[in-house]
Amino acid sequence: MKKQVSHIKEFTKGLWEINPIFKQILGTCPTLAVTVSIVNGIAMALATTFVLVFSSLMISLIRKLIPSQVRIATYIVVIASFVTIVDLVMKAQFPELSKSLGPFIPLIVVNCIILGRAEAFASKNGPLRSVLDALGNGAGFFIALVVMSGIREILGSRTFFGYQVLPNAFEPWLIMILPAGAFIVFGLLMGFSNLYVERKKNLEREALISQYRRVGREEITDDVLKEAGV
Amino acid sequence: MELLVIFISAALVNNFVLSYFLGICPFIGVSNKTSSAISMGMATTFVMVLTAIVSWLLFNLVLVPYKLEFLQIPSFILVIAALVQFVEMVIKKVSQPLYRALGIFLPLITTNCAILGLALLAAMREYGFLESVIFGVGAGAGFTLALVIMAGIREELDLADVPKPFRGAPITLIVAGILALAFMGFAGMI
Numbered sequence: 001m002k003k004q005v006s007h008i009k010e011f012t013k014g015l016w017e018i019n020p021i022f023k024q025i026l027g028t029c030p031t032l033a034v035t036v037s038i039v040n041g042i043a044m045a046l047a048t049t050f051v052l053v054f055s056s057l058m059i060s061l062i063r064k065l066i067p068s069q070v071r072i073a074t075y076i077v078v079i080a081s082f083v084t085i086v087d088l089v090m091k092a093q094f095p096e097l098s099k100s101l102g103p104f105i106p107l108i109v110v111n112c113i114i115l116g117r118a119e120a121f122a123s124k125n126g127p128l129r130s131v132l133d134a135l136g137n138g139a140g141f142f143i144a145l146v147v148m149s150g151i152r153e154i155l156g157s158r159t160f161f162g163y164q165v166l167p168n169a170f171e172p173w174l175i176m177i178l179p180a181g182a183f184i185v186f187g188l189l190m191g192f193s194n195l196y197v198e199r200k201k202n203l204e205r206e207a208l209i210s211q212y213r214r215v216g217r218e219e220i221t222d223d224v225l226k227e228a229g230v
Numbered sequence: 231m232e233l234l235v236i237f238i239s240a241a242l243v244n245n246f247v248l249s250y251f252l253g254i255c256p257f258i259g260v261s262n263k264t265s266s267a268i269s270m271g272m273a274t275t276f277v278m279v280l281t282a283i284v285s286w287l288l289f290n291l292v293l294v295p296y297k298l299e300f301l302q303i304p305s306f307i308l309v310i311a312a313l314v315q316f317v318e319m320v321i322k323k324v325s326q327p328l329y330r331a332l333g334i335f336l337p338l339i340t341t342n343c344a345i346l347g348l349a350l351l352a353a354m355r356e357y358g359f360l361e362s363v364i365f366g367v368g369a370g371a372g373f374t375l376a377l378v379i380m381a382g383i384r385e386e387l388d389l390a391d392v393p394k395p396f397r398g399a400p401i402t403l404i405v406a407g408i409l410a411l412a413f414m415g416f417a418g419m420i
Binding site for chain 1: 351
């Protein structure tokens, strides 16, 4: 049995450490498709988080009743029920938003983040931890969508939340609101996040090496570094 | 004529992968080698056509007459899951070589959002039966085309000197962006 981590950690790990978009590369379809404007991005992230939290809670509560052969089918039915709730509520309350998101609200069913968390976490942990984990992953997804849609909306249509932020002299980058722009922005963001992680790792490694030097420990092999976790 | 427009639109102009962003997971995951890209594309096309047929029948003969449209999402996903399972069993019985070629790709197709997206889009646009089937064939052809082109590019990309943090998924996405730009050239066709 692995050591239990604190409840706070259960939430915060989703924000960056195992961020569903940049680290796990799950749920890429909606990330690319709906991030034309920040309002769409936020709506999508909130809808997904709602489904993620409630299906994680439900699956965690009934996890001991589900025979393992039919667990995936059970998860899908639970997820599909919550997605139906979101879809119907959005159609009734926010018809315009629902129209601009098109088939992507129903497609939350096959968003791999939700099935992934259900299989990897909620099926093995209690309700409180599962909800925290779901909230963390939802928040991580939210951050990724806000960053993506913020960049695309500002550069592509000069606006932020619908208000013009760049002067008229700035020629909008049409490519940003086209599908091609989504792929390119996402690729660049992922690349830079890898770069940042690598930089940080190297800095930690150097800090550890110099620390060993100070205490006079000469032999710094790769094994020693691996043991220290850098 | 109408049908031809639907086919070309689904395959090229509104390509499922490059302009609707459906089926990105296999597009990134299974586009390493041309041979596996072709197998994956064929398996997906096959399931897409079947899904188009079954989901049309289900929606128009069961859900609409009994006013059960709100069950659309759960019923479609269950039908797709059952269909994939069924196709797997049939292929296993009928053709062993085909089963070995497609084997690992079949279960992956259930969670491919292009399949559910196809069923939902066809229902949303109120396509007739024949239109739905052609839509499925076109979407499958488009998916296969995008996957095979991407696999071809990635085989060359292995030899290129890509900066280390950009290797793997990031460079694939950037290349996909350029490919999407190229596919925009089809926009004038319809």
